[in-house]
Amino acid sequence: MLKILIVDDDLEIVRTLGNAFTTMLRGYQVFTATTGNQGLNYIKQEKPDIIVMDVRLGPVSGMDLLEDYPKHIQDYRPHIIVITAYDDERAKKRAEELKVDAYLQKPFSQESLLIAVIESVKKYHDSGSRNADFALQALRRKLEDRGDTKRGLGGNP
Secondary structure, eight states: OEEEEEEOSOHHHHHHHHHHHHHHSTTEEEEEESSHHHHHHHHHHHOOSEEEEESOOSSSOHHHHHHHHHHHSTTOOOEEEEEESSOOHHHHHHHHHTTOSEEEESSEEHHHHHHHHHHHHHHHOGGGHHHHHHHHHHHHHHHHHHTOTTOEEOOOO
């Protein structure tokens, strides 16, 4: 079972993404954290396959968390998707240096985030790409049926 960790200090984002992942992507176990320290604890304990995290989380930022977790866990490389409400070129460049799978600026659609999750899994699991393609097509159909393809998540701060 794939594990997803959502780390964001915006409770609406956490709830919406958690709901989207549990209803649209069956077979994924979802964990949520609202601080960088909580996120690090989940990373140490659960070793999630995918981490969706906000850049700015308070005292411990998403970038701090990205730089810090390898110190605690050897030979662990999760798929990382960074989300942010800020147009911050330094953060974007740092995320690229840390080899994140995707960098999404809020507001973004549920579809764009779910596609980023599926695409990040495809990158690292060539044998599962056929299943990921099927999941992506099914996901798009579900979102179209619900009318959620363009619904924005996360507004400007």
